[in-house]
Amino acid sequence: MDKPRIRHIAINVEDREKAAAYYINVFKLEEKERGANGTIYLSDGFVDVALITAPDLPWGIHHFGFQVASVKAIEELIGTTAQTNVYGAIAESWIQDPEENRVDISEHGWPV
Numbered sequence: 688m689d690k691p692r693i694r695h696i697a698i699n700v701e702d703r704e705k706a707a708a709y710y711i712n713v714f715k716l717e718e719k720e721r722g723a724n725g726t727i728y729l730s731d732g733f734v735d736v737a738l739i740t741a742p743d744l745p746w747g748i749h750h751f752g753f754q755v756a757s758v759k760a761i762e763e764l765i766g767t768t769a770q771t772n773v774y775g776a777i778a779e780s781w782i783q784d785p786e787e788n789r790v791d792i793s794e795h796g797w798p799v
Contacts, residue, residue: 752791
């Protein structure tokens, strides 16, 4: 991998089925998988969308993620240790940008 690429965008929605139907019908995304926790994973073949429902968090974009060649290299570049995320169907690590937005980083493709 020459450079990191945006791998996914997670959107916190109230009605995953309705949101999935919208993205499938309007933007022709393809459903790739459904997580045990109800997350619906869609893709256009390049960027993936995870429709999550977390009522205790703000609605809208929850986080986005990059596929990287090395999580360790990113940690070294920014001088921090990534947090391990084991919630949901896809385990990966995450960091925060300077404005404290969550950014997932992973060495594997998506969804697994």
